[in-house]
Amino acid sequence: xxxxxxxxxxxxxxxxxxxxxxxxxxxxxxxxxxxxxxxxxxxxxxxxxxxxxxxxxxxxxxxxxxxxxxxxxxxxxxxxxxxxxxxxxxxxxxxxxxxxxxxxxxxxxxxxxxxxxxxxxxxxxxxxxxxxxxxxxxxxxxxxxxxxxxxxxxxxxxxxxxxxxxxxxxxxxxxxxxxxxxxxxxxxxxxxxxxxxxxxxxxxxxxxxxxxxxxxxxxxxxxxxxxxxxxxxxxxxxxxxxxxxxxxxxxxxxxxxxxxxxxxxxxxxxxxxxxxxxxxxxxxxxxxxxxxxxxxxxxxxxxxxxxxxxxxxxxxxxxxxxxxxxxxxxxxxx
Numbered sequence: 001x002x003x004x005x006x007x008x009x010x011x012x013x014x015x016x017x018x019x020x021x022x023x024x025x026x027x028x029x030x031x032x033x034x035x036x037x038x039x040x041x042x043x044x045x046x047x048x049x050x051x052x053x054x055x056x057x058x059x060x061x062x063x064x065x066x067x068x069x070x071x072x073x074x075x076x077x078x079x080x081x082x083x084x085x086x087x088x089x090x091x092x093x094x095x096x097x098x099x100x101x102x103x104x105x106x107x108x109x110x111x112x113x114x115x116x117x118x119x120x121x122x123x124x125x126x127x128x129x130x131x132x133x134x135x136x137x138x139x140x141x142x143x144x145x146x147x148x149x150x151x152x153x154x155x156x157x158x159x160x161x162x163x164x165x166x167x168x169x170x171x172x173x174x175x176x177x178x179x180x181x182x183x184x185x186x187x188x189x190x191x192x193x194x195x196x197x198x199x200x201x202x203x204x205x206x207x208x209x210x211x212x213x214x215x216x217x218x219x220x221x222x223x224x225x226x227x228x229x230x231x232x233x234x235x236x237x238x239x240x241x242x243x244x245x246x247x248x249x250x251x252x253x254x255x256x257x258x259x260x261x262x263x264x265x266x267x268x269x270x271x272x273x274x275x276x277x278x279x280x281x282x283x284x285x286x287x288x289x290x291x292x293x294x295x296x297x298x299x300x301x302x303x304x305x306x307x308x309x310x311x312x313x314x315x316x317x318x319x320x321x322x323x324x325x326x327x328x329x330x331x332x333x334x
Contacts (some may be wrong), residue, residue, distance in 0.1 A: 002196045002318035005221040006183065010084040013081035014176035017060060017268035025082060026063045030087035032067045038088075042101055052121055053102050054332045055113075060104030066090035069108035071153070072279060076109070076155055077267070077311050080123040081284040082172050088275035090161055095303070102277065102305050109279065110155050110309030113326030121330050122237045125158065127294055143294065143302075148173055148286040153308035153322045154315065156287070157279045160272040164302035167292030170278060173267035175228035175286050178260050179219060193218040196320075200237035211238045220321035227283040227317055229324075232258065260325030261286055272304075282324075283315050 020026060022105070030038070041060045050059055053199070072083045085105075090098055099122050106112055115123050127143040143164075148171070158170070182189050196217035201210055218230050232254055239246050260266060267288070272278060280287055294301045308326040317323055 002194060002217065002220045002222065003319055004190050005179070005219070005224065005226050006187070006190075007181050007224070008183065009176045011176065012079050013174055013281070014180055015080060015174050016184075016266055017173065018265045020268050023066070026082065027084045027086055027156055028068060028083065030065070030068075032220050034068065035087070035089065037062055037065050037146070038101060038105075039092075041104055042093075042097060045100060045104070052100070052180060055100060055104050056107045062104075062108065065105075066108055069105060072213045073109045073311070076279050076281050077313055077315070081174065082130060083279050083282040084270065085277040085279070086273070086274070086275070088159075090159075090275035092152055095161060096301055098159065098161055099305055102157070102307065105277070106157055110158065110311045112330045113308045113310050114328050114330065115306065115308050117164060117327055119331070123308075125304035125306050126301055127292075143168075143292050145291040146289040147171070147232060147258065147290065148267075148288040149233075150175075150229050150282045150286055151308060153282055154310040154311040154323070155281055157307040157309060158276060159277045159307075160274050160304040161303040161305060162274060162300060163272075164292035165295045167231055167268055167290045168302050169269045169271050169290045171269045171288040172278075172280060172288075173261045173286050174284065175219075175230070175290075176226055176267055176284055178257060178286075179228070181266070182184045182256065183200055186253075186256055188249070189256055190219065192247070192250045193257070194220065195245075197235040198238040198242060198244075199231070199234045200241055211241050212302070214320070217318075217321055218317045222316050222318040222321075225316055227282070227315060227321060229287070229290045229321070230286060281315075283317070 039098065041062055045055050045059055075083050088177060093101060103112065103122060107318050112121055114121060186223060194217055196215035199212045199214060199216050216229060220227050292302055
């Protein structure tokens with residue numbers, strides 16, 4: 001277990017939502033010239049008939065937009081930990097074309113990785129009528145509220161295609177700001193969070209090895225650089241599977257972490273519009289979504305596209321805090 005970091009974190013990614021809610025410097029807007037360049041790149045890959053894994057920085061050419069995307073990548077990896085790109089006219093594209101644009105932009109931000117054992121590269125976040133909480137159901141397949149959590153990759157990107165009739169708002173919170181609040185209010189909760197928990201292995205829940213053999217820390221640090229990984233539902237499912245209930249201190253620590261994440265002063269709410277792209281660092285940010293109600297008309301349902309990315313500049317992590325690359329890098333079709 002890495003040593004518990006007991007100093008206040010002062011890096012830019014330890015922000016407080018109340019300080020950002022009235023600002024827009026966490027947003028980047030595409031200019032008309034940049035949109036024209038994106039359209040030219042889309043036409044070029046369509047004319048060549050390229051499939052997603054073959055769309056990359058060499059085929060989706062963005063000589064000017066690449067500078068903006070490089071700036072966003074630095075902000076996500078080493079700055080505030082998140083950014084929102086706006087101004088992309090989603091109505092200009094079919095859903096397939098929007099996915100190609102999102103993928104093409106994503107290749108400038110990191111390396112796409114598979115999001116499940118089936119090899120899914122571009123996730124479709126919408127309500128499939130499934131029941132949240134079942135072991136074989138992932139939250140993005142439902143219309144349920146998703147508590148604050150991180151994903152199994154360096155960076156997650158969401159692109160809004162269509163909004164819900166109501167609800168479905170997104171929230172982000174700095175995990176490092178939560179660490180600061182725990183240190184200030186309840187430092188006794190940090191040791192169990194650094195010790196970590198056994199996670200259910202969702203895709204292997206019915207196998208002979210349904211739970212991680214090692215504890216996965218919620219917080220870990222190396223040379224003063226603190227990172228976070230957190231999915232409470234998988235922690236609790238792992239404890240049930242092992243028949244080893246969480247201790248009172250562990251439960252209190254998780255409850256406090258969740259309560260702090262829900263604090264309106266700490267997190268930042270946003271209502272993504274069609275074409276908006278949200279990018280988050282999974283080691284410094286947690287993200288959430290409110291429940292939603294869909295439009296009844298077919299084809300009008302809330303629909304987000306999702307990318308999981310591995311950053312080209314990897315974050316230093318302690319030995320007990322292994323980096324995650326989804327289910328492997330995207331593979332070229334044979």
